Amino acid sequence: MRAARITGVGRTELAEVPVPGPAPGTALVRTRRAGICGTDLEILHGTSAFVRDGRITFPHVFGHEWYGDVVAYADEPPPGAPRVGDSVVGRTMVPCGRCPACHAQRAQMCAQLSETGLYGLDGGAADYVRMPVHALTPLPAGFPEPAGALVEPAVSVVEAYTRARLAFDDRIAVVGTGTMGLLAVQFAAHHAARVDAVGIDEAGLELARRCGAAAVHHADAAPEGAYSLIVEASGAASAFTGALRLAERGARIAMVGVAQQPVTFHPGELSLQGLDILGIQHGVAHYDRTVALFRRGILDAAPLVGHTLPAEAVGEAFALLEEGRSGPPKILLDFTAERD
Numbered sequence: 001m002r003a004a005r006i007t008g009v010g011r012t013e014l015a016e017v018p019v020p021g022p023a024p025g026t027a028l029v030r031t032r033r034a035g036i037c038g039t040d041l042e043i044l045h046g047t048s049a050f051v052r053d054g055r056i057t058f059p060h061v062f063g064h065e066w067y068g069d070v071v072a073y074a075d076e077p078p079p080g081a082p083r084v085g086d087s088v089v090g091r092t093m094v095p096c097g098r099c100p101a102c103h104a105q106r107a108q109m110c111a112q113l114s115e116t117g118l119y120g121l122d123g124g125a126a127d128y129v130r131m132p133v134h135a136l137t138p139l140p141a142g143f144p145e146p147a148g149a150l151v152e153p154a155v156s157v158v159e160a161y162t163r164a165r166l167a168f169d170d171r172i173a174v175v176g177t178g179t180m181g182l183l184a185v186q187f188a189a190h191h192a193a194r195v196d197a198v199g200i201d202e203a204g205l206e207l208a209r210r211c212g213a214a215a216v217h218h219a220d221a222a223p224e225g226a227y228s229l230i231v232e233a234s235g236a237a238s239a240f241t242g243a244l245r246l247a248e249r250g251a252r253i254a255m256v257g258v259a260q261q262p263v264t265f266h267p268g269e270l271s272l273q274g275l276d277i278l279g280i281q282h283g284v285a286h287y288d289r290t291v292a293l294f295r296r297g298i299l300d301a302a303p304l305v306g307h308t309l310p311a312e313a314v315g316e317a318f319a320l321l322e323e324g325r326s327g328p329p330k331i332l333l334d335f336t337a338e339r340d
């Protein structure tokens, strides 16, 4: 089978590798499409924490945003498992299910965590991927393509609004107009009184308007003290202090983006303004809900997908991601074309 791999810093290939063999409790899934994102780019650059701490070694089969069709089970599947031929999304975080964190429903904190396409499990950017059956979420018949590839990033948006206790009367600012930001706008447009988008890219802000933003603001000109909930989805360090300015008293700030640089701020402001700062991890518990959101059209992949390239074009796909283009942010690799 073909597998898209990162073979070293700055290097990718589409390799011919064996189809992964059966293992107890797993299913073999035939990939349809796989998205790439900034996390994959960090692996390519060698700056990912997982590369630095040795959890990722090269060659690395990436792909944590993907969907496909179940082709076989290694053994008798548990009751309720997707049927052979059903479409599924594979979850990124695969917890052990046995440790204290898992028993406390905090899978993100599992001491033996694997993450599909990151460490411990090969990713979905290949013709086939082998997944633990308990880490598959079924996609209902008629689920819109290619929304399956957007479920993975969207679960963290659902986690952000869950942790922030989104209320119908919230006035929300979403900072950043990448994939996560646009999904956050779509969700809020259906669930809250108002959502505005804040960003630095004009085309991205226009997309945010199409996704349901009532108003869009350049980051330098956004109204201060005007929002009860801010979702930081840009990943820019300066967006944290920007979010503090946007917040009204008592607001919640959900940090979805993963900024790498330090910023300076006055800690006293947090207590004086009564702000809740929430660090949002991956929403591993929200796959079923998120699939339903796409099914009902509350989340919509169509305006987000900028390019769908054949698997052979893996290098070109990363080059496009690296360019930092404006416009629809998501880049997908298509594994359905030219397959034997």
Ligand SMILES: [Zn+2]
Residues within 6 Å of the ligand: 036, 037, 038, 039, 040, 064, 065, 153
């Ligand atoms: Zn991602």
Ligand SMILES: [Zn+2]
Residues within 6 Å of the ligand: 095, 096, 097, 098, 099, 100, 101, 102, 110, 111, 112, 113
């Ligand atoms: Zn565990």
